Amino acid sequence: MAQVDRQQWDVVVVGAGGAGLRAAIEARERGARTAVICKSLFGKAHTVMAEGGIAASMGNVNSADNWQVHFRDTMRGGKFLNQWRMAELHAKEAPDRVWELETWGALFDRTPDGKISQRNFGGHEYPRLAHVGDRTGLELIRTLQQKIVQLQQQDFKESGDHEARLKIFQECTVTRVLKDGDKVAGVFCYERESGRFFVLEAPAVVLATGGIGKSFKTTSNSWEYTGDGHALALLAGAPLLNMEFIQFHPTGMVWPPSVKGILVTESVRGDGGVLRNSEGKRFMFDYVPSVFKEKYAETEEEGDRWYEDQEHNRRPPELLPRDEVARAINSEVKAGRGSPHGGVFLDVSSRLPAEVIKRKLPSMYHQFKELADVDITAEPMEVGPTCHYVMGGIAVDSDTAATVGVPGLFAAGEVAGGMHGSNRLGGNSLSDLLVFGRRAGWHAAEHAAAHAATADRPAVDQAQVDAAAAEALAPFHAEDGAENPYTLHQELQQSMNDLVGIIRREGEMQQALGRLRALRVRAARAGVEGHRQFNPGWHLALDLRNMLLVSECVAKAALERTESRGGHTREDCPSMEREWRPVNLVCHPVDPVPADPAADRIRLVRRRTEPIRPDLLALFEKEELVKYLAEEELYE
Amino acid sequence: MTATGTGYDARFRIWRGDAEGGELRDFTVEVHEGEVVLDIVHRLQATQAADLAVRWNCKAGKCGSCSAEINGRPRLMCMTRMSTFSREETITITPLRAFPVVRDLVTDVSFNYTKAREVPAFVPPQGLAPGEYRMQQVDVDRSQEFRKCIECFLCQDTCHVVRDHEENKAAFAGPRFLMRVAELDMHPLDAAESEGLDRKRTAQEEHGLGYCNITKCCTEVCPEGIKITDNALIPLKERAVDRKYDPLVWLGSKISRRRD
Numbered sequence A: 001m002a003q004v005d006r007q008q009w010d011v012v013v014v015g016a017g018g019a020g021l022r023a024a025i026e027a028r029e030r031g032a033r034t035a036v037i038c039k040s041l042f043g044k045a046h047t048v049m050a051e052g053g054i055a056a057s058m059g060n061v062n063s064a065d066n067w068q069v070h071f072r073d074t075m076r077g078g079k080f081l082n083q084w085r086m087a088e089l090h091a092k093e094a095p096d097r098v099w100e101l102e103t104w105g106a107l108f109d110r111t112p113d114g115k116i117s118q119r120n121f122g123g124h125e126y127p128r129l130a131h132v133g134d135r136t137g138l139e140l141i142r143t144l145q146q147k148i149v150q151l152q153q154q155d156f157k158e159s160g161d162h163e164a165r166l167k168i169f170q171e172c173t174v175t176r177v178l179k180d181g182d183k184v185a186g187v188f189c190y191e192r193e194s195g196r197f198f199v200l201e202a203p204a205v206v207l208a209t210g211g212i213g214k215s216f217k218t219t220s221n222s223w224e225y226t227g228d229g230h231a232l233a234l235l236a237g238a239p240l241l242n243m244e245f246i247q248f249h250p251t252g253m254v255w256p257p258s259v260k261g262i263l264v265t266e267s268v269r270g271d272g273g274v275l276r277n278s279e280g281k282r283f284m285f286d287y288v289p290s291v292f293k294e295k296y297a298e299t300e301e302e303g304d305r306w307y308e309d310q311e312h313n314r315r316p317p318e319l320l321p322r323d324e325v326a327r328a329i330n331s332e333v334k335a336g337r338g339s340p341h342g343g344v345f346l347d348v349s350s351r352l353p354a355e356v357i358k359r360k361l362p363s364m365y366h367q368f369k370e371l372a373d374v375d376i377t378a379e380p381m382e383v384g385p386t387c388h389y390v391m392g393g394i395a396v397d398s399d400t401a402a403t404v405g406v407p408g409l410f411a412a413g414e415v416a417g418g419m420h421g422s423n424r425l426g427g428n429s430l431s432d433l434l435v436f437g438r439r440a441g442w443h444a445a446e447h448a449a450a451h452a453a454t455a456d457r458p459a460v461d462q463a464q465v466d467a468a469a470a471e472a473l474a475p476f477h478a479e480d481g482a483e484n485p486y487t488l489h490q491e492l493q494q495s496m497n498d499l500v501g502i503i504r505r506e507g508e509m510q511q512a513l514g515r516l517r518a519l520r521v522r523a524a525r526a527g528v529e530g531h532r533q534f535n536p537g538w539h540l541a542l543d544l545r546n547m548l549l550v551s552e553c554v555a556k557a558a559l560e561r562t563e564s565r566g567g568h569t570r571e572d573c574p575s576m577e578r579e580w581r582p583v584n585l586v587c588h589p590v591d592p593v594p595a596d597p598a599a600d601r602i603r604l605v606r607r608r609t610e611p612i613r614p615d616l617l618a619l620f621e622k623e624e625l626v627k628y629l630a631e632e633e634l635y636e
Numbered sequence B: 001m002t003a004t005g006t007g008y009d010a011r012f013r014i015w016r017g018d019a020e021g022g023e024l025r026d027f028t029v030e031v032h033e034g035e036v037v038l039d040i041v042h043r044l045q046a047t048q049a050a051d052l053a054v055r056w057n058c059k060a061g062k063c064g065s066c067s068a069e070i071n072g073r074p075r076l077m078c079m080t081r082m083s084t085f086s087r088e089e090t091i092t093i094t095p096l097r098a099f100p101v102v103r104d105l106v107t108d109v110s111f112n113y114t115k116a117r118e119v120p121a122f123v124p125p126q127g128l129a130p131g132e133y134r135m136q137q138v139d140v141d142r143s144q145e146f147r148k149c150i151e152c153f154l155c156q157d158t159c160h161v162v163r164d165h166e167e168n169k170a171a172f173a174g175p176r177f178l179m180r181v182a183e184l185d186m187h188p189l190d191a192a193e194s195e196g197l198d199r200k201r202t203a204q205e206e207h208g209l210g211y212c213n214i215t216k217c218c219t220e221v222c223p224e225g226i227k228i229t230d231n232a233l234i235p236l237k238e239r240a241v242d243r244k245y246d247p248l249v250w251l252g253s254k255i256s257r258r259r260d
């Protein structure tokens, strides 16, 4: 029996990115004693990397903007598969969430009349992204971090203890959500520094662990993105939604190899940058899909005029939603019109004066100078698609962020599904984190309060703790012929990249499922050397379980959906099918968990989406709805 | 051993050990075109030392996790290109010296989090609702420069006030957090004064600004290129001096007041 430290909290938030921190602030302000647990140091979560901005229809730059326009753009971007109630709440609440940041000390770039400046981004009808140069994520994280410190200072004044009501457990990893019957009872964790195990008991747990990009070889995501929250939810019995939808950002670095995948922000295009192929042609004009035909410029001249005068011109097609641009680049490269290192050219040097580039895009300037010896004020960049964001995620209730079927378990941020449908618009993630982070914290605090009495508090039984400890220690007891976790990880990344990547085919996905099966068998024998103190090999061995589980979801759902929509492109089913519009693919865990590692872990279920509320449908023209909605939906 | 035409074998010396002690270990490892030091550390993990402890996250110079000392100089491993060294050179990587070692290249940076808590937070102005804040770009430029900080703590590591002087740590916030005081002080809407909080004075009296003798070593190592000394520390000193510390300034203000 493992001797494991236990602590009691009201709410435990797993993850200290934008969603987790916003949830923690809300829970603590509503009176819940709140613990935050995260894999990196406090203030270094993946959100820190976000560049372009936060989408919110404040209307500071174009006063015609409002929540209805934002809602429409979001639904179009997601090809109408969005959980519409989430898209509605998001569009309505985003401005308040941004303004609130200012009262916590955030300093956004300003308009001439002193308001928060807003920039253009793909798929957004008006300039909508609040930003700080191209380091908006840093500003967001730092502001939330400093707000948490402010709350801790307040608690210190009252109780002499900074951590009395809000504590960050940094560099700790959760490996299991613990339950009492069907209810959440806490989380099992290890401290990365010492390898020590501990349990945080709480009636409410918020998962805010971010994405899954580390299952792919070329990605803009960091090591944290091993799909932990997705897997923790599944293992606790909560299903995932629409995992086939993965956003490949059109512009990642392609050279040198060691930086392949690192993001080149969309602001480069929003601020005037253009895409060209090896023949010097602005090829995006050839790739405007019919659903968007009326909304985009047909000539370079019109596109260029749009930057100055948006009333009378249409936007350039470089600013189409990301899925369209990524596919276009992919086609150009395939057709032999790519750049020397297998991408296309993104040029801002011929479009803006050097000083303006340096001021507006300082970290891009820095990044290319330092990592690729390229001066973006003088020459074009080479870019290509990179795995960036997962639209799929834990199925949640729109208003409360509660997961399905596991009382006390909540999810917010990239780990939650639904909000973005089949494709996310740039800038809509940071606003999503704030809107639904807050809602998750709020409802988790309420749930905790309702279960505060000792008799109602779910209890953690020792058997679960022992099982979690044994699972975590397994890699130290691997028999002879142990598998190297790094090798397994590399093979997984290669398989997902090649077989379930940006363009998908039935046969390849079948093959991927076969490879995943083989990798699961080998991962059961993953072994590590050394001890438990800060041992990255061990950490990776544990993360493999999560990546394999999530990859299985992605491959299964992608095989099932026989159409192309947003972040899911089937070469063998190239068009968007209206009959698929109202269909969600839901991944349930196979229960009980099969003992044989080769056996499938995921059961896929089709579920019909809730009909879109009539007043929201009324925001669109009939002719547009006809392009998206299934026959029977139009008559409902 | 090298796989491609552009690759070569490089020699590394990396500190391995923990709080109890440790030593530099020698490694020979393959290097490819365009790689950074962090790539090499990762290759070592994958091929020769699976349990080599290192902190990193973004691998793009944005999170400030991968700080270490490379040939004795505080740097981000993910932003240090191998091409800055000659192929013959042995590259030495050691953990940040100003902080206690946890294991290998990972140090205990909790000092910085303690200091962060000691700086009173932004005080929102009374009577301005969310959405009503108005600030001109020129007025936020300076504080925005300081908010570029990625908290890599390289400046904290290099500053001689604490680098080899554990005894100064209690009294000295370090350049990063003195800069935080300056940032709030220069924030156009910070209402600290309305609460009786004089940020300039606390910089001197509570955060140890007086220890800083403007050597600019912090500025030199800052990967964000923030002019910590010139733009944050010196103005803070001047303003602190303005107020009351420099007897001449104090006298001057008395005299001029009497005149008018």
Ligand SMILES: Cc1cc2nc3c(=O)[nH]c(=O)nc-3n(C[C@H](O)[C@H](O)[C@H](O)COP(=O)(O)OP(=O)(O)OC[C@H]3O[C@@H](n4cnc5c(N)ncnc54)[C@H](O)[C@@H]3O)c2cc1C
Pocket: A014, A015, A016, A017, A018, A019, A020, A037, A038, A039, A040, A045, A046, A047, A048, A049, A050, A051, A052, A053, A054, A055, A136, A137, A172, A173, A174, A175, A208, A209, A210, A211, A220, A221, A224, A228, A229, A263, A388, A389, A412, A413, A414, A415, A426, A427, A428, A429, A430, A431, A433
């Ligand atoms: C390079 C880049 C640029 C981007 N730019 C933009 C942009 O301009 N605008 C926009 O809207 N979006 C942008 N995005 C997307 C956006 O940044 C992310 O979707 C968002 O930050 C995710 O936030 P989060 O709070 O969900 O998770 P994260 O910020 O990723 O935080 C996840 C947290 O969970 C913790 N965690 C994970 N697993 C565990 C575990 N097992 N135990 C304990 N803790 C765990 C991690 O340590 C971390 O603290 C960008 C993404 C990238 C990669």
Ligand code: SF4
Pocket: B158, B159, B160, B161, B174, B175, B211, B212, B213, B214, B215, B216, B217, B218, B219, B229, B233
């Ligand atoms: S300028 Fe001041 S803070 Fe910076 S390194 Fe020198 S003494 Fe330290």
Ligand code: SF4
Pocket: B064, B148, B149, B150, B151, B152, B153, B154, B155, B156, B175, B176, B179, B218, B221, B222, B223, B224, B225, B226, B228
């Ligand atoms: S001021 Fe510069 S060196 Fe210091 S912590 Fe911030 S980014 Fe790092």
Ligand code: FES
Pocket: B055, B056, B057, B058, B059, B060, B061, B062, B063, B064, B065, B066, B067, B076, B077, B078, B079
């Ligand atoms: S890993 Fe983020 S700064 Fe180096």
